[in-house]
Amino acid sequence: xxxxxxxxxxxxxxxxxxxxxxxxxxxxxxxxxxxxxxxxxxxxxxxxxxxxxxxxxxxxxxxxxxxxxxxxxxxxxxxxxxxxxxxxxxxxxxxxxxxxxxxxxxxxxxxxxxxxxxxxxxxxxxxxxxxxxxxxxxxxxxxxxxxxxxxxxxxxxxxxxxxxxxxxxxxxxxxxxxxxxxxxxxxxxxxxxxxxxxxxxxxxxxxxxxxxxxxxxxxxxxxxxxxxxxxxxxxxxxxxxxxxxxxxxxxxxxxxxxxxxxxxxxxxxxxxxxxxxxxxxxxxxxxxxxxxxxxx
Amino acid sequence: xxxxxxxxxxxxxxxxxxxxxxxxxxxxxxxxxxxxxxxxxxxxxxxxxxxxxxxxxxxxxxxxxxxxxxxxxxxxxxxxxxxxxxxxxxxxxxxxxxxxxxxxxxxxxxxxxxxxxxxxxxxxxxxxxxxxxxxxxxxxxxxxxxxxxxxxxxxxxxxxxxxxxxxxxxxxxxxxxxxxxxxxxxxxxxxxxxxxxxxxxxxxxxxxxxxxxxxxxxxxxxxxxxxxxxxxxxxxxxxxxxxxxxxxxxxxxxxxxxxxxxxxxxxxxxxxxxxxxxxxxxxxxxxxxxxxxxxxxx
Numbered sequence: 001x002x003x004x005x006x007x008x009x010x011x012x013x014x015x016x017x018x019x020x021x022x023x024x025x026x027x028x029x030x031x032x033x034x035x036x037x038x039x040x041x042x043x044x045x046x047x048x049x050x051x052x053x054x055x056x057x058x059x060x061x062x063x064x065x066x067x068x069x070x071x072x073x074x075x076x077x078x079x080x081x082x083x084x085x086x087x088x089x090x091x092x093x094x095x096x097x098x099x100x101x102x103x104x105x106x107x108x109x110x111x112x113x114x115x116x117x118x119x120x121x122x123x124x125x126x127x128x129x130x131x132x133x134x135x136x137x138x139x140x141x142x143x144x145x146x147x148x149x150x151x152x153x154x155x156x157x158x159x160x161x162x163x164x165x166x167x168x169x170x171x172x173x174x175x176x177x178x179x180x181x182x183x184x185x186x187x188x189x190x191x192x193x194x195x196x197x198x199x200x201x202x203x204x205x206x207x208x209x210x211x212x213x214x215x216x217x218x219x220x221x222x223x224x225x226x227x228x229x230x231x232x233x234x235x236x237x238x239x240x241x242x243x244x245x246x247x248x249x250x251x252x253x254x255x256x257x258x259x260x261x262x263x264x265x266x267x268x269x270x271x272x273x274x275x276x277x278x279x280x281x282x283x284x285x286x287x288x289x290x291x292x293x294x295x296x
Numbered sequence: 297x298x299x300x301x302x303x304x305x306x307x308x309x310x311x312x313x314x315x316x317x318x319x320x321x322x323x324x325x326x327x328x329x330x331x332x333x334x335x336x337x338x339x340x341x342x343x344x345x346x347x348x349x350x351x352x353x354x355x356x357x358x359x360x361x362x363x364x365x366x367x368x369x370x371x372x373x374x375x376x377x378x379x380x381x382x383x384x385x386x387x388x389x390x391x392x393x394x395x396x397x398x399x400x401x402x403x404x405x406x407x408x409x410x411x412x413x414x415x416x417x418x419x420x421x422x423x424x425x426x427x428x429x430x431x432x433x434x435x436x437x438x439x440x441x442x443x444x445x446x447x448x449x450x451x452x453x454x455x456x457x458x459x460x461x462x463x464x465x466x467x468x469x470x471x472x473x474x475x476x477x478x479x480x481x482x483x484x485x486x487x488x489x490x491x492x493x494x495x496x497x498x499x500x501x502x503x504x505x506x507x508x509x510x511x512x513x514x515x516x517x518x519x520x521x522x523x524x525x526x527x528x529x530x531x532x533x534x535x536x537x538x539x540x541x542x543x544x545x546x547x548x549x550x551x552x553x554x555x556x557x558x559x560x561x562x563x564x565x566x567x568x569x570x571x572x573x574x575x576x577x578x579x580x581x582x583x584x585x586x587x588x589x590x591x592x593x594x
Contacts, residue, residue: 005386005437012523013467020529024469026536026569031300034574038306050306054573154303268299276303283307292306 004216011221018206023218029211030265035154037276039162040284041293047163050293051155054215055145057089058152060137060159064166066180067134069125076116077124078134081109083152089144098141104245105139105152111241112153112198112229118240119197126168130178133165146216149227153200154273160197161277164189198231198240199273201266203258205250210258212265223248226258230266237267300570310575315548315582326353326368333366341367342376375401375475375499377453381444382484384470384497385455387434393427395434397442400475400499403452407434411445411456413463439465440518441495441503461485464518465495467527468505469539473546475500479553486554490561491534496552504538506531537564540572541581548582555592559585 006014017023027033033054042048047062067078083105085098092098113119124133137159139152167188170181183189204214204225214222229241239259244250250258326332332344332351340346343355344366353359357370375383377399385405389396395407409422409430434440441462442455457463478496486494487507495503506527527535541560545552563584567577 005388007386007438007465008435009466009523010439010468010470013469013527016467016526017532020532022529022532022536022569024536025540025573026533027300027573028570030298031570032302035301035303036306036309036575037303041306265299265301269301272301272303276305280305280307283305292309 014221032213047159049158053151056151057143058155059140060155062159062163063136065134069132074129076121077132083139118231149200149202157197161194198229201228201262228262232270237263310579323358339365343368377444381498383499384501387438405453407455471502473500479551536569544578544581559588
């Protein structure tokens with residue numbers, strides 16, 4: 001993670017603030033910083049989204065490809081994550097400097113999306129055993145201001161919501177070779193259901209308390225963080241993966257507190273994100289996108 | 297317990313240029329390569345170069361004329377030190393007889409062991425024992441307030457602590473803004489009436505800390521750290537609100553000095569401290585503060 005130098009007195013101030021449930025910027029332990037979301041801003045991607053969480057800036061593009069299914073799971077489609085830690089975020093990411101962080105994020109997302117209950121891979125299947133959709137989810141980190149896992153998962157879910165798969169209108173079978181005919185109409189497309197797509201919630205342990213949405217300074221004060229992957233099903237939050245980051249240790253009671261807080265926050269975030277994505281779809285409409293992008 | 301989380305759409309993004317449009321006179325902004333003046337009779341200053349008997353701008357900024365000296369002041373730049381500036385700096389390295397310090401300038405600044413005060417104002421020559429105890433006083437990551445003593449030829453700064461008012465900083469919050477936004481004034485240490493102390497470093501680092509009631513004459517120099525002391529919640533709320541107000545001023549590109557900070561703080565009292573992170577609140581505070589500053593000037 002991008003390192004921020006802090007003095008011992010500053011860490012003490014942050015620690016006491018967490019104990020008082022009043023952080024340096026006035027938030028409580030359960031509060032998120034304001035987020036700014038836009039979808040559909042990369043025109044040559046099947047789906048895209050940009051999320052800005054205070055100082056953290058994430059751009060996600062989704063590209064689609066027709067591929068042969070995995071022989072072990074012939075009825076499933078494929079999902080692949082790639083994270084690019086741009087050196088624009090911090091000069092330490094130059095060259096191979098960001099590969100450790102990128103690998104950690106990729107493993108987090110793969111772990112979260114692994115279960116078919118968390119992501120419905122069947123919707124990506126075209127012909128069982130022969131043809132399926134493969135989604136490449138490319139994540140570009142433009143700024144690091146703390147809490148990368150949450151921002152990345154929110155942006156990825158928004159990009160999947162925005163993804164449009166061309167409709168397959170006909171299938172030709174000739175001597176064992178399958179050929180697909182895809183509709184020419186750019187509005188004739190199917191959307192991916194994102195109800196169960198998981199979100200990552202970083203729960204950070206500082207002192208004896210746990211908090212969500214740590215800023216870069218708070219991440220320096222923390223000894224251990226737990227990334228909780230939350231998937232919503234039938235209006236209920238389910239755990240679809242966890243992992244610990246940081247070198248510290250965690251008591252069992254603290255771990256239980258982290259899981260409870262992560263599930264509650266994940267549920268809240270999921271509802272909020274779904275509401276805002278639907279609102280944006282209503283306002284923008286399907287035909288004439290009004291892109292703000294990196295302007296303003 | 298409730299959770300505060302807000303996801304705004306990019307369609308609702310605030311247009312920050314509206315604030316600049318409310319200023320009455322817009323100064324002429326020169327871009328690199330633009331002709332400022334014929335060379336005859338004028339002297340070239342910072343931000344300019346001479347070509348084809350013309351003085352041209354080498355940075356994007358506004359022109360400044362002092363008699364026959366022509367210079368261009370860029371709108372956004374790294375900190376360029378001047379002798380006597382008060383800065384807030386972070387220690388990045390401890391070397392043999394000095395500390396290497398980050399002051400948001402082009403190069404790391406230097407704080408010599410002979411330039412810091414000894415505990416209690418003791419006056420004597422530094423010895424080898426003092427060299428061995430350097431890390432005990434200032435470690436990597438520590439914050440100090442100091443003055444610029446000298447500027448070396450290659451452009452790095454030499455800092456010193458002129459009195460016990462300067463030195464190591466204790467509990468508080470550091471806010472980083474562009475150095476051009478901090479107004480150049482005589483007084484940089486302010487005890488605001490809302491109950492917090494602010495150090496406005498000329499390098500854009502602003503330190504906010506609780507006001508010490510036991511204001512001894514001359515201060516302590518930062519030798520006695522109060523890590524066991526718990527900052528009360530009321531002070532903490534003031535500091536968080538001040539931090540968010542200063543960031544709002546920086547976001548709206550308004551000059552930061554004691555009056556504008558005080559006005560921004562007063563305008564922020566109608567919001568909760570965590571609501572000041574929203575862009576609508578930031579825009580409102582910037583607008584109201586700008587109006588109050590304009591009224592105060594008339």
